[in-house]
Amino acid sequence: MQSTTKKKAESYPVPTQLATETDLSPQEVKAITEAVNPLIADAFALYVKTKNFHWHLYGSHFRDYHLLFDEHAEAIFESIDVMAERVRRVGGTTIRSISHIGQLQTIEDDNSTVVAAGEMVRILMEDNGHIAKMIREAIETCDKNRDSATSNQLQNILDETERRKWFLYEVMQGSKNTE
Numbered sequence: 341m342q343s344t345t346k347k348k349a350e351s352y353p354v355p356t357q358l359a360t361e362t363d364l365s366p367q368e369v370k371a372i373t374e375a376v377n378p379l380i381a382d383a384f385a386l387y388v389k390t391k392n393f394h395w396h397l398y399g400s401h402f403r404d405y406h407l408l409f410d411e412h413a414e415a416i417f418e419s420i421d422v423m424a425e426r427v428r429r430v431g432g433t434t435i436r437s438i439s440h441i442g443q444l445q446t447i448e449d450d451n452s453t454v455v456a457a458g459e460m461v462r463i464l465m466e467d468n469g470h471i472a473k474m475i476r477e478a479i480e481t482c483d484k485n486r487d488s489a490t491s492n493q494l495q496n497i498l499d500e501t502e503r504r505k506w507f508l509y510e511v512m513q514g515s516k517n518t519e
């Protein structure tokens with residue numbers, strides 16, 4: 341038990357049992373896997389962060405933000421399985437554990453004891469913006485490596501990410517004008 345939990349998660353080589361047959365070359369599969377797995381790690385990290393803010397919110401905007409963050413967390417969560425199964429369909433391996441997420445995530449966790457509501461909105465807007473940029477780059481990688489099916493799925497996830505960013509941005513404009 342100890343040794344498996346301490347072991348670093350490795351994506352390569354893919355064991356034969358998991359190397360789903362594909363007409364994509366091993367290099368193409370590697371490029372796709374390396375572009376998509378960090379997106380999954382970031383989705384997990386952002387899911388927890390959004391829920392963290394949903395749970396630890398206070399102040400006059402409580403109800404609105406509490407509901408908005410929950411709606412966002414749900415959409416982020418749904419994207420995880422879609423991306424992970426795309427990686428498996430082309431014969432790559434994906435996220436194994438919380439520590440694997442930590443290895444690959446590119447957004448920062450927030451362990452602050454208290455975060456003001458307006459600051460939560462700003463942080464989530466920036467994280468969604470960062471993730472949108474990463475997804476756009478991953479779409480390019482998938483296109484270059486002949487994986488239009490993953491590209492298509494990522495386009496929907498990018499659209500959802502930009503929707504969240506838009507909402508958060510406009511919420512920020514509102515709070516600037518009323519404060």
Ligand SMILES: [Fe+2]
Nearest residue numbers: 394395406410
């Ligand atoms: Fe809740």
